[in-house]
Amino acid sequence: xxxxxxxxxxxxxxxxxxxxxxxxxxxxxxYMYWYRQDPGMGLKLIYYxxxxxxxxxxxxxxxxxxxxxxxEDFPLRLELAAPSQTSxxxxxxxxxxGGRVNTEAFFGQGTRLTVV
Amino acid sequence: GDSVTQMxxxxxxxxxxxxTINCTYTATGYPSLFWYVQYPGEGLQLLLKATKADxxxxxxxxxxxxxxxxxxxxxxxxxxxxxxxxxxxxxxGDNDMRFGAGTRLTVKP
Numbered sequence: 022x023x024x025x026x027x028x029x030x031x032x033x034x035x036x037x038x039x040x041x042x043x044x045x046x047x048x049x050x051x052y053m054y055w056y057r058q059d060p061g062m063g064l065k066l067i068y069y070x071x072x073x074x075x076x077x078x079x080x081x082x083x084x085x086x087x088x089x090x091x092x093e094d095f096p097l098r099l100e101l102a103a104p105s106q107t108s109x110x111x112x113x114x115x116x117x118x119g120g121r122v123n124t125e126a127f128f129g130q131g132t133r134l135t136v137v
Numbered sequence: 138g139d140s141v142t143q144m145x146x147x148x149x150x151x152x153x154x155x156x157t158i159n160c161t162y163t164a165t166g167y168p169s170l171f172w173y174v175q176y177p178g179e180g181l182q183l184l185l186k187a188t189k190a191d192x193x194x195x196x197x198x199x200x201x202x203x204x205x206x207x208x209x210x211x212x213x214x215x216x217x218x219x220x221x222x223x224x225x226x227x228x229x230g231d232n233d234m235r236f237g238a239g240t241r242l243t244v245k246p
Contacts, residue, residue: 054234063226063239064181071232079233111180115234125171126234128180 023047027112027129034102034136042097042132044112052115053095054126055079055087057108064111070095071117102136109133139164139229141210143237150217150244158212158240160201160227169230170194170203170210175239176223184212184225217244 028043046053051072056064066079070089084106086098095114099106113126144159162170169188173181185194187203187210194201199214210227222244227237 052232052234056236061241064236066233066235069233077233080235113181113234115230117230117232125183125186125230126173126181126228128182130180 025112025114025127025129027110027132029132030130031133032135034099034134036102036104036136038102039098039100040102040134042099042110042112042134044095044097044129045093046095046112046114046127047093048114048116048127049092050114050116050124050127051092052117053089054113054115055085055095055097056111056113057081057106058111058131059108067097067110099134104136107134107136139168139231140235141170141227141229141237143227144240145238146240146242148240148242150242152219152244152246153216154244156212156214156217156221156242158225158227158242160210160212160237162208162210162227162229164208164229164231167203167205170201171228171230172199172201172210172212173226173228173236174223175226181226186230217242219244219246 054069055067068087112129115126116124172184174184185196187194190205
């Protein structure tokens with residue numbers, strides 16, 4: 022029972038470098054999400070996807086890109102890392118049944134990113 | 138999209154005290170509502186949920202009732218323990234699932 026798997030768990034980047042945070046789920050969920058959580062703060066939605074090939078911006082999308090080529094995978098790309106992107110990143114997935122009924126979200130363990 | 142407003146805290150209680158964390162929602166219709174808990178160094182996990190108005194969710198001694206007349210989903214526990222120390226998040230189950238600010242609870246022995 023893997024659930025939602027994020028890699029890597031930790032990463033240090035230099036300013037201007039790029040990286041991809043990987044997220045995969047094995048529950049056949051249609052919805053997937055990326056959040057960032059700054060120290061002592063709540064979660065901010067970066068991007069979300071309602072199915073393969075469909076993505077949309079959340080609250081704080083600037084500086085990030087996503088793609089969803091398969092149901093299972095939802096990578097998050099940072100193109101030019103900046104110190105302001107130092108945060109913990111969480112990926113999540115859920116199953117939207119239609120109407121207003123959504124299953125709970127399942128979260129990965131997070132990726133702690135530091136940009137220096 | 139739907140949104141929630143959550144009591145921010147932090148909240149500090151003594152063991153066996155009563156807990157209430159307020160959450161109100163703004164939504165078109167009646168989405169599913171959730172409470173999640175985040176223990177130190179971990180991701181969020183579901184604490185309880187309600188899928189329709191007037192439902193009551195419960196788990197581990199925590200309860201929340203989905204009240205459409207007050208658009209609220211307040212979290213309650215009758216007697217908190219030190220192990221309940223964590224951050225609690227309220228969220229609507231909408232397409233773009235946006236969380237409340239989170240409430241940090243510290244329970245002292």
